[in-house]
Amino acid sequence: MSTDTLAALAADLLSGRIRVIDLTQTLAPEFPQIVLPPEFGQCWPFRIEEVSRYDERGPAWYWNNFSCGEHTGTHFDAPIHWISGRDLPNNATDTVPVQHLVGRACVIDCSREAAADPDYLLTRERVLEWERHHGRIPPRAWLLMRTDWSKRTDPVAYQNFDETGQHTPGPASDLVRFLVEERDVIGFGSEAIGTDAGQGYHLRPPYPCHYFMHGAGRYGLQCLTNLDRLPPTGAVIFCAPLKIKNGSGSPIRALALVPG
Amino acid sequence: MIPPLPRPKRKNPVLRTRAPLLPPGPRSRAALGLTAAAALGRFELQECAACGAVQYPPREACHRCLGVELPWRRQSGEGELIAETTIHHSHDTFFRERLPWRLGMVRLDAGPTVVAHLHGGCGTAPARVLVGARLDKAGQGVLVAFPPEEVPNMADDRQLREMTCDPKYRKVLITDGKTAVGQALVRAVCAAGAELVWVGHAEPWKKLPGLEQIDAMPGVSLVPLDLTDSRAVREIAGEIGGKVDILINNAEVHRTQGIASRSGIEVARAEMDVNYFGLLRLAQEFAPAMRARAADGQSSATAWVNLLSVFALSSFPGQGTYSASKAAALSLSQTLRAEMRPAGIRVIDVFPGPLDDEWNQTLPPPKVSPEALARAIVAALRDGVEDVYPGEVAAEWFARWRENPKALERELASQS
Ligand SMILES: [Zn+2]
Numbered sequence: 001m002s003t004d005t006l007a008a009l010a011a012d013l014l015s016g017r018i019r020v021i022d023l024t025q026t027l028a029p030e031f032p033q034i035v036l037p038p039e040f041g042q043c044w045p046f047r048i049e050e051v052s053r054y055d056e057r058g059p060a061w062y063w064n065n066f067s068c069g070e071h072t073g074t075h076f077d078a079p080i081h082w083i084s085g086r087d088l089p090n091n092a093t094d095t096v097p098v099q100h101l102v103g104r105a106c107v108i109d110c111s112r113e114a115a116a117d118p119d120y121l122l123t124r125e126r127v128l129e130w131e132r133h134h135g136r137i138p139p140r141a142w143l144l145m146r147t148d149w150s151k152r153t154d155p156v157a158y159q160n161f162d163e164t165g166q167h168t169p170g171p172a173s174d175l176v177r178f179l180v181e182e183r184d185v186i187g188f189g190s191e192a193i194g195t196d197a198g199q200g201y202h203l204r205p206p207y208p209c210h211y212f213m214h215g216a217g218r219y220g221l222q223c224l225t226n227l228d229r230l231p232p233t234g235a236v237i238f239c240a241p242l243k244i245k246n247g248s249g250s251p252i253r254a255l256a257l258v259p260g
Numbered sequence: 261m262i263p264p265l266p267r268p269k270r271k272n273p274v275l276r277t278r279a280p281l282l283p284p285g286p287r288s289r290a291a292l293g294l295t296a297a298a299a300l301g302r303f304e305l306q307e308c309a310a311c312g313a314v315q316y317p318p319r320e321a322c323h324r325c326l327g328v329e330l331p332w333r334r335q336s337g338e339g340e341l342i343a344e345t346t347i348h349h350s351h352d353t354f355f356r357e358r359l360p361w362r363l364g365m366v367r368l369d370a371g372p373t374v375v376a377h378l379h380g381g382c383g384t385a386p387a388r389v390l391v392g393a394r395l396d397k398a399g400q401g402v403l404v405a406f407p408p409e410e411v412p413n414m415a416d417d418r419q420l421r422e423m424t425c426d427p428k429y430r431k432v433l434i435t436d437g438k439t440a441v442g443q444a445l446v447r448a449v450c451a452a453g454a455e456l457v458w459v460g461h462a463e464p465w466k467k468l469p470g471l472e473q474i475d476a477m478p479g480v481s482l483v484p485l486d487l488t489d490s491r492a493v494r495e496i497a498g499e500i501g502g503k504v505d506i507l508i509n510n511a512e513v514h515r516t517q518g519i520a521s522r523s524g525i526e527v528a529r530a531e532m533d534v535n536y537f538g539l540l541r542l543a544q545e546f547a548p549a550m551r552a553r554a555a556d557g558q559s560s561a562t563a564w565v566n567l568l569s570v571f572a573l574s575s576f577p578g579q580g581t582y583s584a585s586k587a588a589a590l591s592l593s594q595t596l597r598a599e600m601r602p603a604g605i606r607v608i609d610v611f612p613g614p615l616d617d618e619w620n621q622t623l624p625p626p627k628v629s630p631e632a633l634a635r636a637i638v639a640a641l642r643d644g645v646e647d648v649y650p651g652e653v654a655a656e657w658f659a660r661w662r663e664n665p666k667a668l669e670r671e672l673a674s675q676s
Pocket of ligand 1: 309310312323324327
């Protein structure tokens with residue numbers, strides 16, 4: 001049966017009946033990184049240095065060295081990233097069960113709300129409303145919050161800072177608990193720079209998505225793109241982090257399979 | 261008497277850009293004392309410890325008593341122009357392009373008679389003059405006779421401009437406009453008559469006060485510039501590198517950590533990445549074009565300024581990793597100076613004491629204000645010096661460092 005499923009999948013991929021969508025932002029120096037107050041430690045932005053380019057440094061080959069943080073670009077958050085998840089088993093990038101890294105995705109379109117209010121918080125009520133149209137979120141699925149935030153190609157608009165900090169959409173605190181406790185999601189994904197809203201520090205608890213998701217051994221995806229090309233239900237996503245020993249997260253090449 | 265410097269016309273793009281030449285000048289080892297003082301903007305001659313005779317030219321033994329202890333001492337420079345000549349022909353390639361050239365003999369009140377370049381404001385001999393030391397295009401200490409009183413357009417003198425890096429009608433790049441120092445620098449070079457000022461800014465999404473006002477100033481353009489991003493530095497050098505006459509690298513990361521006060525190397529690495537590697541990236545991308553334009557008419561490429569710190573000389577352990585990054589930058593700047601000198605481009609190192617900024621919030625005054633630092637940098641460009649120690653703290657530490665570096669090391673440790 002499973003063999004048949006995989007054979008059918010392979011055939012559908014070949015024929016284009018199933019398409020692969022790239023959910024990943026390009027890793028480039030100009031892509032912004034998360035901002036913390038300057039007295040704290042900082043996440044490295046993506047940087048790249050040319051090693052050689054068919055020149056005296058290496059005549060027949062071109063290659064680069066790059067550097068970045070575990071939370072640079074489109075990336076995966078492991079439970080160990082947050083203090084609430086630090087003592088869980090298999091909570092780091094090298095130990096998360098790989099079976100968790102391929103799964104169904106439910107996509108909630110909040111693009112209109114986010115356009116109207118950059119501080120938009122996705123609520124439990126809004127998700128229940130979505131379920132009335134698309135069915136109950138199945139267990140161990142990803143909930144991906146589509147905001148079209150990734151279409152803000154200007155880094156200033158993407159970061160959206162003012163004197164009171166960052167203004168980007170995210171989930172409300174009660175929604176995160178609902179998703180973990182009543183829908184058993186595998187994780188939460190966002191187009192903005194964090195799974196939590198830009199003003200998430202002022203929620204209770206601060207950064208609820210990090211706090212509750214990681215505290216329950218669930219994962220986070222951020223800086224996703226092309227969520228507007230996914231159906232509300234039915235996509236399968238691949239989001240494996242690099243196997244960094246005891247890593248808290250990793251840049252990923254996030255992919256989705258969707259019906260063609 | 262001195263015609264005001266004309267605003268330069270735009271460059272004629274069909275004419276070849278002239279290659280830079282240097283005045284002649286290998287000097288004796290003893291004569292390097294004159295250069296060392298001129299690099300600090302001082303006029304010093306040797307004075308015999310035994311008989312007090314002032315020596316010129318520099319020598320190994322006193323011309324009067326053959327005493328060999330000849331310490332360098334600051335001179336007032338007051339004297340009498342006793343003879344002058346204007347050179348109309350020269351076989352020296354540098355002077356051939358700059359004729360006519362006025363030279364004079366000045367009898368210093370302190371004793372010796374010296375040969376000096378004559379500022380256009382000096383009267384004809386005999387006349388009172390004030391002799392000062394300057395670095396010529398080759399970086400050698402030379403003497404210049406100035407009129408005893410300030411005259412109009414003093415800095416615009418054609419001969420003097422061969423020895424200075426005046427920002428007037430020049431195009432300036434200031435690498436970080438997001439700091440108070442950067443913004444004070446923009447205002448200062450604009451006030452000094454800069455033709456155009458590019459102002460770098462990194463991480464555009466971080467809104468910091470003052471940048472919008474800077475952007476609104478006439479002649480000022482913001483350019484994205486993050487010294488940690490090699491590709492970005494290369495890109496901006498490709499865009500404007502062929503126009504920059506004066507590069508002022510004020511970008512820095514300043515944190516206040518020693519070794520024990522913070523675990524890990526992240527902060528130290530961020531300091532190194534901007535303060536040291538940032539300078540290296542800038543130098544690799546901007547220096548070649550500046551060297552090529554070192555004789556590009558009236559507004560040629562002329563100077564490169566590095567904002568270092570007096571902690572580059574000796575570590576301030578409370579800011580130990582910052583001190584180390586500035587020491588590394590100082591070393592690199594010396595290499596840059598060696599590589600820029602053949603083109604006649606001056607590399608100016610600025611060594612302030614603690615700045616009055618957020619990271620020195622808990623240090624007691626005196627601290628250098630951004631405005632005072634900017635004024636010191638413009639003055640250094642106008643005087644064409646190599647090393648500047650703005651503020652009383654820097655001046656005092658520099659003096660102690662020259663006198664006894666080990667004693668200074670101990671004192672700085674006990675202050676941290
Ligand atoms: Zn003597």
